[in-house]
Amino acid sequence: MSSDFLILSLAPLLVAIISSMSCALLGNFLVLRRQSLIGDAISHVALPGIVASFLITGTLAASAMMIGAGVAAIVTLVLIEAIKRLGRVESSAAMGVAFTAIFALGVLMLEMSDASGVHIDVQHALYGNLESLIWFEGLDWTALFDPAALAELPPQLPRVAWVGLLVAIFVVVAWRPLVIGSFDPAFAASVRAHPLLTDVTLVIMVAITAIAAFEAVGSILVIAMFICPAASARLMTDRLLPQIAWSQVFAFASAVLGYVLAGYGPGWFGHDVSLSAAGMIASVSGIILLFACLFGPRRHGAMARMAAD
Amino acid sequence: MKPFNASQHAADSSPLAITGLTISYGQKPVVFSVDCHVPAGSLTAIVGPNGAGKSTLLKAALGIAPRLSGDIRVYGQPYRSQAHRLAYVPQRSSVDWDFPTTVLEVVLMGLFHTMRWWQLTRRHHRNKAMECLTRVGMDAFAERQIGQLSGGQQQRVFLARALAQEADLTILDEPFAGVDAATEKAIIEVLKSLKREGKTLLCVHHDLSTVREYFDHVLLLNIRRIAMGPVDDVFTAENLQQTYGGRLNTIQLERIATPDSSTSQV
Amino acid sequence: MIDSFWQALTFTAGYNTTLVTLGSAMLGASAGMIGSFIVLRKRSLVSDAVSHATLPGLVLAFIILALLTGDGRWLPGLLIGAAASAAIGLWGVQAISSRTRLGEDAAIGAVLSTLFGLGVVLITVVQALNVKGQSGIDSYLVGATAGMLASEAQLIGISALVVLIVVFMFRRQFLLVCFDRQYAYTRGINADHIDMMMLLLLLTVTVIGLKVTGLILIVALTIIPPVTGRFWTDRPSRLIAIAALCGALSGYIGAAASSSASGLPTGPLIVLTAFLLFSIGLLFSPRRGMVAMLLAQHRFRRRVHLRQGLLSLARDEAIYDDLTLKVLRRHGYIRRDGVATPPGRVAARDAEHEEHLWSLYRQLYPDEAAQLDHQGLDPIEESLPPDMVSSLENRLPSPARSAR
Numbered sequence: 001m002s003s004d005f006l007i008l009s010l011a012p013l014l015v016a017i018i019s020s021m022s023c024a025l026l027g028n029f030l031v032l033r034r035q036s037l038i039g040d041a042i043s044h045v046a047l048p049g050i051v052a053s054f055l056i057t058g059t060l061a062a063s064a065m066m067i068g069a070g071v072a073a074i075v076t077l078v079l080i081e082a083i084k085r086l087g088r089v090e091s092s093a094a095m096g097v098a099f100t101a102i103f104a105l106g107v108l109m110l111e112m113s114d115a116s117g118v119h120i121d122v123q124h125a126l127y128g129n130l131e132s133l134i135w136f137e138g139l140d141w142t143a144l145f146d147p148a149a150l151a152e153l154p155p156q157l158p159r160v161a162w163v164g165l166l167v168a169i170f171v172v173v174a175w176r177p178l179v180i181g182s183f184d185p186a187f188a189a190s191v192r193a194h195p196l197l198t199d200v201t202l203v204i205m206v207a208i209t210a211i212a213a214f215e216a217v218g219s220i221l222v223i224a225m226f227i228c229p230a231a232s233a234r235l236m237t238d239r240l241l242p243q244i245a246w247s248q249v250f251a252f253a254s255a256v257l258g259y260v261l262a263g264y265g266p267g268w269f270g271h272d273v274s275l276s277a278a279g280m281i282a283s284v285s286g287i288i289l290l291f292a293c294l295f296g297p298r299r300h301g302a303m304a305r306m307a308a309d
Numbered sequence: 310m311k312p313f314n315a316s317q318h319a320a321d322s323s324p325l326a327i328t329g330l331t332i333s334y335g336q337k338p339v340v341f342s343v344d345c346h347v348p349a350g351s352l353t354a355i356v357g358p359n360g361a362g363k364s365t366l367l368k369a370a371l372g373i374a375p376r377l378s379g380d381i382r383v384y385g386q387p388y389r390s391q392a393h394r395l396a397y398v399p400q401r402s403s404v405d406w407d408f409p410t411t412v413l414e415v416v417l418m419g420l421f422h423t424m425r426w427w428q429l430t431r432r433h434h435r436n437k438a439m440e441c442l443t444r445v446g447m448d449a450f451a452e453r454q455i456g457q458l459s460g461g462q463q464q465r466v467f468l469a470r471a472l473a474q475e476a477d478l479t480i481l482d483e484p485f486a487g488v489d490a491a492t493e494k495a496i497i498e499v500l501k502s503l504k505r506e507g508k509t510l511l512c513v514h515h516d517l518s519t520v521r522e523y524f525d526h527v528l529l530l531n532i533r534r535i536a537m538g539p540v541d542d543v544f545t546a547e548n549l550q551q552t553y554g555g556r557l558n559t560i561q562l563e564r565i566a567t568p569d570s571s572t573s574q575v
Numbered sequence: 576m577i578d579s580f581w582q583a584l585t586f587t588a589g590y591n592t593t594l595v596t597l598g599s600a601m602l603g604a605s606a607g608m609i610g611s612f613i614v615l616r617k618r619s620l621v622s623d624a625v626s627h628a629t630l631p632g633l634v635l636a637f638i639i640l641a642l643l644t645g646d647g648r649w650l651p652g653l654l655i656g657a658a659a660s661a662a663i664g665l666w667g668v669q670a671i672s673s674r675t676r677l678g679e680d681a682a683i684g685a686v687l688s689t690l691f692g693l694g695v696v697l698i699t700v701v702q703a704l705n706v707k708g709q710s711g712i713d714s715y716l717v718g719a720t721a722g723m724l725a726s727e728a729q730l731i732g733i734s735a736l737v738v739l740i741v742v743f744m745f746r747r748q749f750l751l752v753c754f755d756r757q758y759a760y761t762r763g764i765n766a767d768h769i770d771m772m773m774l775l776l777l778l779t780v781t782v783i784g785l786k787v788t789g790l791i792l793i794v795a796l797t798i799i800p801p802v803t804g805r806f807w808t809d810r811p812s813r814l815i816a817i818a819a820l821c822g823a824l825s826g827y828i829g830a831a832a833s834s835s836a837s838g839l840p841t842g843p844l845i846v847l848t849a850f851l852l853f854s855i856g857l858l859f860s861p862r863r864g865m866v867a868m869l870l871a872q873h874r875f876r877r878r879v880h881l882r883q884g885l886l887s888l889a890r891d892e893a894i895y896d897d898l899t900l901k902v903l904r905r906h907g908y909i910r911r912d913g914v915a916t917p918p919g920r921v922a923a924r925d926a927e928h929e930e931h932l933w934s935l936y937r938q939l940y941p942d943e944a945a946q947l948d949h950q951g952l953d954p955i956e957e958s959l960p961p962d963m964v965s966s967l968e969n970r971l972p973s974p975a976r977s978a979r
Contacts (some may be wrong), residue, residue, distance in 0.1 A: 031677070032408065036684040037620055044791070055453070089858045092680075093619040093802050097853060102797030104846035107792075109716050111840045126716065126791075127695045142527065152897045173426050180418050184404045189373045190397035192389070193419045220627065221695070224688035231681045240409045240453040262696070266703075275696050275704035282692025293675050301407045301676035302680055329883055329896070337873050338952070342883050377879055407676055497715055533934075551938050 007261065011154045012130040012216070016255040016281060018157075019213035020225045024251035026206050027230030028244050032182045033220050037092060038203060038224040041080065041099040043210045043219040045072045047125040048106025053277040055113055062155060064152055067212055074208035076102055128218025128278040130259070133157070163212040170205050174198060179240065217278040228267030228285035229254065235296030254285035318350075319560030322385060324349050324478040324509040325370060332362065332369050339365050343534045344376055347478075347511050348526060350386050352504045354514040354540075357530040358553050363513045364400065364482050364528065373482065383478065396476035398467050401532050406456050410524075412466050413451040416441055419473030441472040463494030468496055474505075478504065481512040487550055497523050517565045520544055583831035591728065592834045595720045596730035599826035599845065602784050603796055605738040607822025610778045610797030611804065611815045612652045613743075615753040620683050621668060621774070623794045627687035629657035630790060633715060633887055634701060636702035639708040648711045650786065651725045658782045664690050665774055708791050718789030718842030720830060727786065739819075749773055749813050768817055787830070788929025796822055799849040806856035806863050827851035850979045883907070885926035888915050905916025929955050934968045937969075 030036050044070040053068025054060060058286065083094040133156055137149035144150070181188040181195035188195040210222045217225070224241050233246035236309050258281030293299055319335050325347040332340040335558050340362035355363045369383055372388050383391035396419070416438040417430060424434070442448045445465040447464035450458065460468065464484055471479050481500075500510055500523075505559050514520060520540065521529060529535035529552045536543045536551075546563060582588035583596055613619060635645035647653070664686050671682035698712060713880025720728075731794070748769050750758045756766040777797065784793040804817035829845030858865050876898075884899040885908070894913065896902055903909045909920030915923065932955050936943075955964055 031681050032405075034678045034680050036678075036680040040684050040687070042622070067728030076954065082680065083857065086868065087802075087806065088863060089802050089805070090614075090617050090619075093614050093798055095617045096623065096794060096798035097802055098848070100792055100798070100846055101850035101853075104792055104795065104843035104850070108843040108847065109837055109839055127698075153474070165929040176418075176424065176426065177423060179410070180421060183408045183410060183415075183418075184399060185399060186368070186371075186373055186403055187401040187418070189417075189469075190371045190392070190395065190480075191391045193421055218695075220688055220691045221732070222688075222690055223684050227681055228689060231677050231685055234677060235675060236680075238409050238456070239411065240414075243409050250656075251603075262699075272704070274699075274705075275700040279692040279699070282689055283696055286685065286689025289689070293671060297677075299675045329887070331879050331883065333875070333879070336871060338879065340885065377876055378899065380882060380895060554937075571732075 006141070006143065007135055008131075009259070010138060011133040011135045012155050012277060013256070013259050015133060015135050015154075015156055015160050015216045015253055016130060016210035016259050016277065018160045018164045019209070019216060019222075020229070020251040020255040020281065020285075021248050022160070022209050023166040023222060024214060024229035024247040025167055025244065026202070026209060027226040028233065028240075029178055029182055029202060029208065030226060030246050031230045036227050036231075037095055037209065039076075039206055040223050041076055042073045042096045042200050042207050043104045043222040043226075044099045044204075045069075045076045045106070045213065046211055046214045046219050047107065048072050048102050049211075051106050051110045051113070055109060062159065062215075064121055065215070070207060070220050071210040071215065072102065072106075073211070074204075077203060077207075084305075089244060095166035120148045124218070125214075127276055128216055128221060130216050130277040131274065133216065151268050160216065163209055167205060167209055170201070176201065179224070215280065221282045224282035225251065228282070228289045232285075232289045232296070235292040235299040238264065238298055250285065250288050254281050258282070258284040262276070320573050323347055323382070324384055325480075325511060326382040326385070327366070327370060328380045330366070330369060330381065331377045332374055333377050334366055338532060340369070340530075341533050343379075343530070345528055345534060345537055349509055350498060350504065350507050351510070351526045352524050353526040353528060353529045354520055354524040354532055356514055356517065356520060356552070357535075361531040361552075362532055367480050367511070367513060368484055369398075371395070372534045383565045393474075394477045396471040396474040398471045398479065398481040398484060401460065401467065401486065406458070406463060408455065411451070411456070412442065412447065412454055412455060413438055414452050415455060415466055416469045416473050419470040422474070423542065438473055439467075441469040442466075444472055445469045445499060457564050459489070461488035463493060464488050464548070465495060468499060472499070478509045478511065481510065483513050483515060485514065485516060511569060517549070517561075520565075578833055579836075580835035583834045584828070587832075588834060591723070591725055592831075594725055594728035594732065595723055595740060596827055596830045597832065598728045598735065599720070599787050599830035599841070600823045601735035601820030601826070602737065602787055603741065603800070603824070603845065603849075604819040605735045606780045606796035607804075607820075608739060608742045608815055609773065609780055611801040611818045612753055612773050612807075613797060613816075614775055614801040615750075616770075616773075616810070618679070619798045621665070621679075622792070624666055624668050624683040624687040624776055624782060625661045625778055625791045626776075626785075626819075628667075628690040628795045628899060629661045629782060629785060629903060630691050631661075632656040632658070632660025633695055633785070633790075634694050634697035634712060634926045635660070637712060638697065638701060638704065641704065645706070647701075650724075650730060652713075654782050654785070655742060655783060658778060660690065660872075661778050661782060698928070703850035711965075714789070715785050716789050716791060716841050718785075718787050718792065718845075720787055720833060720841040721779025723750045723786065731783050733786060734779065738779055738783075742776060745769070745772065746812070746815060749837070769944075787826075789840075792842040792846045795846040796825070796850060799846070803849070803853045803856045806860035812907050815852075821849065821852050825852065831926075866952065868969030881906065882926060885919075885923045886908050886930060887918060888923035891928035921939070931971060932964070933954045934969060935967050938965075939967075 030039055045058065048067035049072025050065045053064045057064045079098040080094050081088050084091055084098055133154040135153050137143055139154040161212065177188065177193040179197045180193045181198045185195045213222050213225065229247045229250035232250050233243045236246045237243050259277045262277040262280035266273050266275060323346045327343060327345040328341045330340055331338055343366065349451060355366065357363055365374050368497060383386060383395060413435065420434055420437065439448055439451060442451055445468050446470060447462060447465050450462065455463065455466065466486065485497055500507045514524070521544065524540055526538065529543065529548050530536045530554045536548045547555050550566065576784065579588060582594050586593040587597065598853060611623060633653050633656050640649055640652050641647035649749055666695065667686045668679065668682045670677040671677055671685065674722050703711065708740040751762065752766045752769045761767045781793050784796060787795060799823035802823045804814040807817055808814050808848065825845050825848040829848045830841055833839040833841040835842045856864065861867050880896065880899045880902045884894055885904045887894050888908070900909070900913065907916060908922055909915050936959070
């Protein structure tokens with residue numbers, strides 16, 4: 001039993017927890033800045049980026065894929081800005097134009113090339129494939145202390161761990177500019193807290209996190225990880241640090257609960273199958289948000305609460 | 310048309326010297342070729358009708374709004390190098406008051422330039438912020454969530470944040486818009502005490518009836534500069550007529566522009 | 576390949592292909608039309624939430640159909656399921672953004688990702704059930720018209736036509752609500768009902784588009800054509816017409832192209848056609864196109880600098896701005912060393928004279944002056960009637976230079 005867990009579940013569970021928590025950390029700022037849909041746009045274009053990098057390099061090496069997805073994210077952001085500024089199109093419409101067009105290009109390239117025969121296909125890109133992260137060397141608990149066995153861990157795990165660390169460092173270092181820029185951009189500019197630079201860096205961090213998480217959980221579910229825990233946390237408290245703490249708790253809970261429900265849930269009802277873990281994690285985070293919307297102590301804005309008193 | 314040469318050399322020391330500033334959105338200038346030298350130690354109002362480019366002028370001075378042409382100097386230097394000497398109080402309506410933060414934390418934002426990223430907020434930072442809150446009469450609200458404040462209280466918190474910056478030049482965008490009478494009085498007291506300390510204040514103002522009472526200098530603006538100078542010289546019926554066009558009737562003008570009718574009891 | 580593309584375009588590639596091409600064109604037209612109102616309401620991405628939210632209902636309907644009949648691939652049933660869960664998603668977005676402190680952006684993101692996640696979970700249930708036709712579900716992700724039944728194409732085409740007619744009938748009410756809800760109320764129009772109706776039509780288009788463009792790309796058909804229309808006109812009625820036309824063209828060309836070779840996905844081709852039309856508008860529209868705007872901006876900037884430079888010359892002020900100096904030199908108004916040339920002095924005097932005229936005009940006729948758009952950058956003879964100019968000239972105190 002324990003070796004089953006180590007081989008099959010340890011790596012996916014950790015990947016899910018870490019990516020979920022790092023997405024949620026950044027998600028707090030996206031939700032506060034009312035920019036949640038940037039996450040939506042970026043995660044949609046990861047697929048075209050990966051397809052393009054495969055067509056150019058001919059390999060599915062992780063580094064090439066990450067760079068491809070990163071380039072696609074940057075191209076999309078530039079395109080959105082260009083459409084917004086030069087075409088004077090309102091921002092959500094500009095986003096809708098840009099990311100759907102690039103996604104369409106990705107699907108077209110994928111279907112017309114041989115890439116669909118290889119590892120990537122549309123479904124994987126959308127749903128992710130947590131279950132494939134198997135640790136063959138995890139035969140028993142001593143393997144956790146065996147460097148040789150640890151080296152055989154699926155490479156996705158160290159990757160999301162590094163990205164998680166990077167995200168945490170970013171939030172700590174950029175804390176004051178992030179908060180000031182989210183609250184009052186004009187003031188931030190006047191004290192030279194570099195709101196524009198902070199903005200761009202935040203979006204780049206979102207892209208990096210989305211791409212790292214993408215491979216494991218799929219692009220659409222990345223959006224759930226960015227938004228749901230942070231949105232739920234927003235309904236729990238009126239202070240920023242507690243909000244971030246709540247978002248981390250919710251992210252952790254949805255990852256663990258979602259993974260366990262998907263992997264073992266059907267078994268409890270006597271069915272010997274497992275369900276999509278990524279999908280279940282998104283569903284659980286949505287259920288948490290539903291409860292927060294219904295019962296969260298701070299679900300109404302401060303103004304609405306005053307009016308109700 | 311405008312006394313250029315007289316103010317040319319004053320530009321070197323002026324807290325804020327704007328020359329030939331033009332800003333346009335698309336093909337329509339919102340500020341055209343404006344010159345404005347704010348005298349040191351003055352309490353200056355920018356007055357003009359809606360859409361006259363008052364807020365835009367301030368934003369351009371701070372480098373927030375892009376300008377088409379013109380030069381802006383803060384204490385004779387480009388803005389970037391002098392940002393620490395300047396405090397900005399944006400319009401209250403420009404931020405989301407539902408943001409998860411407390412009154413004290415907002416005021417602490419004013420200490421941004423004194424704190425490096427690795428420094429934690431220490432007791433002396435908090436004490437400093439509390440002092441500023443006390444000065445605007447908001448010390449009892451320090452731990453409140455900002456969404457629970459009234460409009461006037463929000464404005465006072467913004468002013469406290471500017472106080473924390475200990476700036477030589479403070480720029481305020483409509484600080485009296487939508488606030489209660491008590492707050493208006495409290496704010497003007499603070500502004501006047503800052504002036505007594507030798508600080509310079511520049512303020513977009515919309516209530517013509519209080520200009521004489523509150524300010525010593527005034528810039529009349531309607532896309533172009535109509536006039537600028539000491540209130541007594543410049544705040545005349547003729548200039549106001551030119552600034553506001555037909556939007557003010559003669560009786561209003563007489564009442565506002567004559568020094569005696571609205572004399573201050575202060 | 577070119578041949579078969581041409582055949583599809585000219586409706587000579589067989590009955591089914593013709594039906595599919597026509598159906599897609601109809602779908603594009605109705606999506607563009609209803610999308611115009613959604614974009615005008617600045618709620619473009621609501622349709623993103625709606626389209627992703629169709630997945631769980633679609634898969635659930637598939638499971639129920641499969642358990643009842645053994646084969647889940649019955650289009651009307653699937654679409655009813657999709658519509659039901661899309662309605663739940665729509666309600667979710669509305670409820671979250673109106674009843675909690677969260678913004679619409681967070682509501683859209685949360686709803687679309689969670690319901691899509693639920694759909695993915697249900698897809699793995701389908702895989703576990705091991706029933707017939709389960710690979711059919713994938714075609715709803717990115718769309719596939721290859722092998723579409725004639726009856727399915729007819730259903731899509733006819734539903735799209737119905738939506739088109741309904742939108743056309745209610746276009747005035749829709750516009751009024753998009754433009755000014757309060758005013759709509761005073762005219763006896765229940766804005767909430769109209770809003771709801773617009774969203775239901777959007778939902779219908781989304782659902783019938785699933786099979787053609789797939790659920791991820793249908794949102795593009797409701798956003799790109801209206802935004803394209805905006806480049807070409809400022810009038811809402813024309814905007815809707817252009818959006819419908821762009822949508823129809825995209826559907827028509829995209830579907831025809833995808834039928835020209837096997838393995839070409841329909842959805843992406845339709846969306847890329849729409850994006851191509853969009854790009855043409857973005858670049859070359861004479862009113863709001865990039866090229867036109869950049870040129871106008873460039874010219875305007877130079878005009879402002881020229882005028883400011885001439886005024887400074889007239890007042891003997893030093894000029895520091897590089898662009899101003901460059902523009903003046905280019906016109907031959909100053910020498911290399913910055914000293915005004917004779918024509919420069921003349922032009923400067925004219926500019927100042929004109930400035931005085933304008934300022935007198937503003938003083939005498941403040942309201943009329945406020946109406947003028949150009950704020951006194953144009954030559955006064957071109958902007959005001961001649962008798963006005965000469966009366967201003969007469970009233971100008973002389974010498975004009977001393978005016979203050």
